[in-house]
Amino acid sequence: MTPFMHLHDLPRQLRRPAVRDLAWALLSPPLLSAPPCPQRHPLAGSLWAEQPQRLEQWLRALDKDDRALQDWLAKLGSRRLGHYYERLWQFALGQAPGIELLAANLAIRDAVRTLGELDVVLRDRDGVHHLELAIKLYLGPPGAGHDPHAWLGPGCHDRLGTKLAHLAGHQLPMSSGAHSRELLNQLGIAELQAHVWLGGYLFYPWPGHAQPPAGANPQHLRGRWVRRQDWAMTEGEHWQPLQRHAWLAPARVEAGECWAVEQFAAWLHVLERQAPAQLLVRLEPDVDGAWQEVERVFLVADDWPYLPDN
Secondary structure, eight states: TTTTGTTTHHHOOOSHHHHHHHHHHHSOOOSBSSSSSSOOOTTTHHHHHHHHHHHHHHHHHHHHHHHHHHHHHHOOOOOHHHHHHHHHHHHHHHTTTOOEEEEEEEEEEEESSSSEEEEEEEETTTTTEEEEEEEEEEEOOOOOOOOOGGOOTSSSSOBBHHHHHHIIIIIIIGSSSSHHHHHHHHHOOOOOOEEEEEEEEEEEEEOOOOOOTTBBOTTTTEEEEHHHHHHOOOOTOOOEEEEEGGGOOOOOOGGGGGGGHHHHHHHHHOOTTTTEEEEEEEEETTTTSSSEEEEEEEOTTTOOOOOOOO
């Protein structure tokens, strides 16, 4: 599914948050191994795929000096996680040997309105590709079967099944539409293939059980979710919440920034019972004295999920 399986632990070895997120985006497995539309790793046609050690060297060099990455990210106007994820990919694709980034966020319009956009158009050794990039975190309610529609975003505004249907029925076919073809012809692109790359995490109920959605990658990244009434922690565990912009790579917290047990207890005490889902991480110290994420859990309200028929 990814040409960089032996580099899967590299994000944890890096220190700078944005570089860790970049490495995670490039190296983490997709949510699904059999989505309802073609899927291809964006770097599959790069020299990095043939020589992964070169990608590792590039990422380690960035971890020593990330000014180029920070300058690139500074141009991002949106704080949305999906836009951040796309921007990380665009930075890498713009520098990957063997890849020519032809367009990013290419707006497709008719005479009066914007119909959508193509996330990435690139050329590699295998031809020209339109890629749709998505980062998603979904929670499976207890007893959920294999139906992707049962898997919900933490705010219940999104479903895995709905996202897959939108990708397969709207986003990927857009590059073959008449308005797209006219614009692509102006860029000198006569033929291209459309693919998706869907990264993220699946969260399973605690307590309880949910089946993974149909087509799930056996190596998908996972966590758990728990209702407030069921929350319990073992004495001495170190937990703290993650801000949304830090939801990608496993968290790394410097020694002086790791919450004491009492600090987390005080935060939990004042957290509203109906607060939006909170992503918590359990941290353990590493050999360098920093604290590394070893587990992630969504803490949700007792009446989650918020569905119209509840």
